[in-house]
Amino acid sequence: MTEKIETWTIRKVLDWTKSYLADKGVDNARLESEWLLAAITGHDRVGLYVNYDQPLTDAELANYRSMVARRAKREPLQYILGTQEFYGVEFEVSPAVLIPRHDTEVLVMEALQRAPQAKTVLDIGVGSGCIALALARSLPEADVCGVEKSPEALKLAQRNAEHLGVRVTLCEGSLFEPFLGQRFDLVVSNPPYIPTADLAGLQPEVRDYEPLGALDGGADGLDFYRAIIASASQHLNPGGWLMVEVGIDQSMAVRELFAATGFTEIFIARDPQQIERVVGGKII
Structure with missing residues (x-):
């Protein structure tokens, strides 16, 4: 009997990450989960919801897990993404x-x-x-x-x-x-x-x-x-x-x-x- 491999879709990943980061004390856990996943997939936040059922590749999932682990240790989202918007411009x-x-x-x-x-x-x-x-x-x-x-x-x-x-x-x-x-x-x-x-x-x-x-x-x-x-x-x-x-x-x-x-x-x-x-x- 072949073991079923779990599929991690955008929807499933976001739902799991929201709960996980919230348990670690991160404010706005859902929003931050979206920003992290957008950086990994190349979608904007609207695109995540348009592609809600899209499965992540193994590489995307590995990179995303690494970023979430850093955020769970309370490393700022901006340092993980490497940018922050200010006065209408993205700064490194x-x-x-x-x-x-x-x-x-x-x-x-x-x-x-x-x-x-x-x-x-x-x-x-x-x-x-x-x-x-x-x-x-x-x-x-x-x-x-x-x-x-x-x-x-x-x-x-x-x-x-x-x-x-x-x-x-x-x-x-x-x-x-x-x-x-x-x-x-x-x-x-x-x-x-x-x-x-x-x-x-x-x-x-x-x-x-x-x-x-x-x-x-x-x-x-x-x-x-x-x-x-x-x-x-x-x-x-x-x-x-x-x-x-x-x-x-x-x-x-x-x-x-x-x-x-x-x-x-x-x-x-x-x-x-x-x-x-x-x-x-x-x-x-």
Whole structure:
């Protein structure tokens, strides 16, 4: 008697994976199962349902199982897929960089709204390059620069720039160091802002996989804001803007740093969840 070989169709695989990942504590387990399987099969998510009864090949099933095993260990979906969408563009990501969040798009939007004529732009802490490259794409006449202390992150940001065909100047270093003597119309940053004591309580996807150097903002989470804001006036043209992303409940403390350093037209902007996410100000 011939033993019946189990057939794993798209429908069956998705149903099993949803339950398996949910049991491992993964949020949105069904949606993430779809993204993983779409990457393996070449279908988009609609195509998965159109081809619900299609069986997976042995190679597809083996690759999919490997990806699901990684996600079950709480490795971020974006690192497994190798990409993350930001401001309408796909960016390459890896454990060398913080995963771009859609909340950070507020920083880009505020910069474009308040400094649309900026000719010189600096992004401090480039990471994947998502902020600098989004600004460069929207301000094609501007000279956009970025600084990043991680060599691995800098290489990845450069690959993203080349892939998008965007011209930016990326330098290795910390804060304003590579640009001593230079001034900008706009300086932006999404610096590390998690208080050190809070790191252990973060979700496993963040705590165990994303780069610590892009998360740890010191005892109160404000170390990098103090450093950036204190030096910004020496690197901004008259009328230039400084804008930074902030963490939950940090906006007023950061606003006070802006005010104490002589910035004017200080503003706070909220993200789509109505969290105060961006603080900025203009130098006279």
